[in-house]
Structures are given as C-alpha cells and as structure tokens.
Amino acid sequence: MSSDDKTKLIHLVRPEVQSPSGHERLIRTLLTIGELSESDQDELRAVPGRIRRLSTYEDIVSEGDRPNAISVLVDGFACRYKILHDGRRQIVSFHMAGDAPDIQSLYIDRMDHSLGTLEDSTVLHIAHETMHDLFRRKPEIGALFWRWTLIEASVFREWVVNVGQREAYSRLAHVLCEVMTRMKAVGLADGKTCQFPLTQSELGDTTGMSTVHVNRTLQALRGDGLIRLKAGSLTVLDWEGLTVAGEFDPAYLHLRELVA
Amino acid sequence: MSSDDKTKLIHLVRPEVQSPSGHERLIRTLLTIGELSESDQDELRAVPGRIRRLSTYEDIVSEGDRPNAISVLVDGFACRYKILHDGRRQIVSFHMAGDAPDIQSLYIDRMDHSLGTLEDSTVLHIAHETMHDLFRRKPEIGALFWRWTLIEASVFREWVVNVGQREAYSRLAHVLCEVMTRMKAVGLADGKTCQFPLTQSELGDTTGMSTVHVNRTLQALRGDGLIRLKAGSLTVLDWEGLTVAGEFDPAYLHLRELVA
DNA sequence: CGTCTAATTGAAGCATCTCAACATGCGTGG
DNA sequence: CCACGCATGTTGAGATGCTTCAATTAGACG
Helix, strand or coil, X not given: CCCCCCCCHHHHCHHHCCCHHHHHHHHHHHHHHCCCCHHHHHHHHCCCCEEXXXXXXXXXXCCCCCCCEEEEEEECEEEEEEECCCCCEEEEEEEEXXXXXXXXXXXXXXXXXXXXXXXXXXXXXXXXXHHHHHHHHCHHHHHHHHHHHHHHHHHHHHHHHHHHXXXXXXXXXXXXHHHHHHHHHXXXXXXXXXXXXXXXXXXXXXXXXXXXXXXXHHHHHHHCCCEEEECCEEEECCHHHHHHHCCCCHHHHCCCCCCC | CCCCCCCCHHHHCHHHHCCHHHHHHHHHHHHHHCCCCHHHHHHHHCCCCEEEEECXXXXXXXXXXXXCEEEEEEECEEEEEEECCCCCEEEEEEEECCCXXXXXXXXXXXXXXXXXXXXXXXXXXXXXXXXXHHHHHCXXXXXXXXXXXXXXXXXXXXXXXXXXXXXXXXXXXXXXXXXXXXXXXXXCEECCEXXXXXXXXXXXXXXXXXXXXXXXXXXXXXXXXXXXXXXXXXXXXXXXXXXXXXXXXXXXHCCCCCCC
C-alpha cells in the first residue's frame, strides 16, 4: 500500500484513513480475550481512524501528553516505559500488532508513562469521542475493552512478581514465555519462532538487569538448549523447559483458549 | 434489601446490613479520584451490601476463586499478593478503608491473585449483579469505576519501576511515601502519622528484599531522620527528605488534588 | 512469667553490577 | 564494493549490595 513516502503526505492519502488491517487486527486480538458478536465486530470495523507511521525508537505518546485519540498498533512492536530522573529506564510492557496500549487515556487525561516503538511501526488512531460514543451505543463493547484493561493490570502484577521475586535466569525466561504466548495467541508466531526486536540493553531495562548480566544469562538459556535468539527473532527450542525455568503459568493473561 | 438472615449472628444484626460508613468511605475514596454528582452519590448509598468481619491474615478472596460480589474495605488494612511455587510471596498492592480491591472480578471470572487482611478488617460485599445494574443505569458511575481500575494499573506500573530500578533504600522510601499519600488523600492520616500494620517480613515481600535487609534499611531511614516506624504506626519526620529518597512523584496516583 | 512473634545483630557467601576492553555485524558514504 | 563508523554483543575481573544462616533481644499477650 501507500503510494507515498513523506510524513505530511500520509494524511492526504485517503485510502489509508480507514485501514482495514488495523481494524481486523484489533478484532482478532479482542477475540483472544473475550466474545464479540458479528454485529459488534462490524461496529468496530466501521470506526473511523487515522493511520500514522513511525520509525524505530519513536514515541507514540509521551509521558505528560494528553491524547485525544487512542492508538491501535497495526504493525510493528512497541513498549511502555518510564524514565527516572537519572536516566534509568524501566520497560513495563510490550505491545504487538492488534494491541491498543493507551485505552487508559480514555479515562485518565495525562499520560503517566511513555509508549515507544521498538521497530518501524504503523498505528491507527481512533478519536476518544468515537470510542466513547461506541461504548455508549454498545455497552458490551465497552465491557470488553474494560476487561482488556483489567487483563493488562494483571500482567503488570505478574511483572511485579517477576522482577521482585525471580532471579535473573527465571526472570528472563518468564519474559520470553509471555511474549511468545501472546504472539501465538494473536497468530503472530510461526510455530516456535516469533519476531523479537529487543536488544540486550532493552531486555535489561525490562528485567531490571544490567546489559552484561542479560548477556550472560541469555548464554545460559541458550546453553541449556531452551532458546535461540538472534537478529530480532526468538525461537523456543524447549517450551516445557522454558516455562519451568520461568515458572510461567499463562493464567494471568486470561486468554480465552490457552495456546500450547 | 435484606431482611434476611444467614448462617452467623453477624447477619442478624440489622443496623449493619447496610453499613453507612462502608458506603460513605467508598464515596469518599471515589471523590479523591474523580467527580460524583450528589444524585450519583445517593445511588451508591442505596446500594445493598453484606457486611463481613475478618481477622488478621485472613483472605478476603483467594487465587482461583470466582467471586459473585465485589469487596469494599470498610475498616482495616489489606494487601494483594501472589504466592510462588516454593512459597515465596510478592505483595503487589495495599488497600485501606474505602478501597474496592476486586472490582476486576466484575469482568474477570477467576482471581489470579489473593486478597488478604493485614489486621482485623470489615468488608462490605456488593453483588456483581448489583454493580452491573448500577453501571447500566448510571454510566458515569461505571466510567468512574473504570477510571479507578486504570489508576490501579498505573500503581502497578510504578511498582514494577520501584522493584526493577531502585535500590533498597529508595524502594522502601517509595513504598512509605505511597501509603502515606493515599492515607492522607482519604483522610486516614493524622498529620504526619498514619497507621501502618506491616511487619518487616511483609515489607520484604512487597519490596522483594530479605527481612534482614529491610531491617537494616529501615534503620538507615530512621538514622537519617526521615521516619519513625513502630507498633503499627508510621510517622514521617521529613517528608521532603523521604520523597527525595524514594524519588516519589505522586502523579501516578492520579488524585484529584494532590496532598502535601 | 512464660511463650510466641517480631526485631535486631554478626558474619560469610553469592548474585549481580560496574568498569573496561574487545569483537562482531551492519548501514552508509566514499 | 570496500572501508569506515557506530551500535550491539561478548568477555574478564574486581567491587558491592543483598542474601542466608544463625543467634540474640525486645515486645506483646494471656
């Protein structure tokens, strides 16, 4: 798609104003966590939005912003993060195609964290008023989105447990299990392999470990024959072993049907 | 509403069947995070509930439960926690009078964590159907509860940052700042002092530190003249100093008016 | 008073960090 | 197309924050 190239042009390109793939990915992800009638799916398909392209390491929204639209990740990979005074960073969640990582902005004005891409990405923006109107007309859709934010909260809780209680080896394994499970759930994993555009430094920011220790721990995971990890792609060689290592129980993801 | 009786004496005590203080505390807490019209407050006051008393270290709900009512903490102090296979525990949030820590059960069947008291407590249970009906009739109330769960998610994110990035001294300071700020916001702190029914071992479970290290770190905080902590009561001697130590910025609590 | 839990202290060990160097891969300009 | 430059990955070694184990003290309560 896209007969264009530059930043400003994007907004002029009519055919993109309603990206079908963005809507479909959103629906696909919603279906992994709850039910959605055919007519409600059509409601969602009819929702107008605005496509935006971002390159690697760009913020979708930044801490302090007061967005007037939510973002649906159409393509790419993103993360939430917070920066401390001295520059340290903590990544608090990952997001893949189909995710809508700032639904919270519908009810909380000011962003308390940032949302940034980890590779070139496409985002579909849907105006707050559009969403509010949709929820008013279709309360079941609103309920499903509420459930979605509650599941996100569950994931945050699990991350607190992960960084609070598990040692480096398990902690990394757990993160890998989660990404793989979620990618599988929405159909973004090809067998045992999925895209994984994280540097070791970023893995350090998500686990609260130094880059050096991430490196050594990954070597241990590789050495134990659990994973292969290179060039933006993760392959799980021993799923059973990895889940045991990470004490991973996917219940906290509240998926409708658990993926093996 | 409830002219009935059930198993225990508690349920025979008429005046308690609708605890005014439970409803009032709920409203008071809601008002710290959003607006609520007089008529909506009355709607909430009219909501029927069931009072339950618990002693220290009892579960309000446990992981795996499928509650059919939400819980409002009327009196006491509680925490959310998760237990790992080998018995380690991570506390992921604290709850005080006025909190409704399991709103999530309205949209997520199965509890993915437990909710337990840290001292003798009183809980007001409101049936799910009652809440769903209320949200249907009064969507603004539903929106406020949604906002509440989103703020909780924000707190979880901050906890990830806290255990992921901060060293023991700051981490403990941050936890103390949060509890004090929230207690003040809902009127449960008397000047610089508030109730704080946590043992050092429990503080260890919340910060991911050993009891021994909690003890030594608390001594450091005391030695630096920041706090006094004894017998279930916390006094902040140097608020400025404590917030600096904990890198505490209350923005993530999204309170309507920030307390000094 | 005796009992039990919580708080405190000391000392040794380890997981992880920091510093610092070096290797590898990749995109870009020459 | 090669060479350079920069980001990422890798390795070694010393420093340290925190844990574990083990004991002792202090408080709360019947």
